[in-house]
Amino acid sequence: MIEKLEAIREHYYNLEEKLSDPEIVQDMKAYKKLHIEYKGLKELVNISERYTSLRDQINNVQSMLDDEDEEMRRMAKEELQELQEQKQKLEEQIKVLLIPKDPDDSKDVIFEIRSGTGGDEASIFAGDLFRMYSKYFETQKWNTEILHINEGGAGGYNKIVVEVNGQNVY
DSSP: OHHHHHHHHHHHHHHHHHHTOHHHHHOHHHHHHHHHHHHHHHHHHHHHHHHHHHHHHHHHHHHHTTOSOHHHHHHHHHHHHHHHHHHHHHHHHHHHHHSOOOGGGGOOEEEEEEOOSSHHHHHHHHHHHHHHHHHHHHHTTOEEEEEEEEEOTTSSEEEEEEEEESTTOO
């Protein structure tokens, strides 16, 4: 796993260099593709750097276990236990981030809400549901565009179709 993380980190820094290349900056299509890949690796690289730092800390603490002072050994054991727990958590995060991404994750979506049966209450519920999702889309900084709207009799919507654009919408 360490070798794989090193290779990913090296690729990340190569992408960083390419993104500052004037020729790539002029070709917006290539720049956008590289930037998306760069941004996708950023979290994994940050966690892998924390993981490497944590491994170094564990090695330093383990060397303190050989100290003659019993108080220092006791403190080193406690700290080592905490660091081992943190290491396990980071390993789990890394494993999740190493899972290959689904190509559909970067696509946009068409979002549709229908009131169904239930008359006015169903259309009011559909309106509430749309407002709730709209606020969620805003917090994710996704762009929305209403494609079709059919308002209900007592407020709300019988049917509303929205296009949602942004990063990792699907």
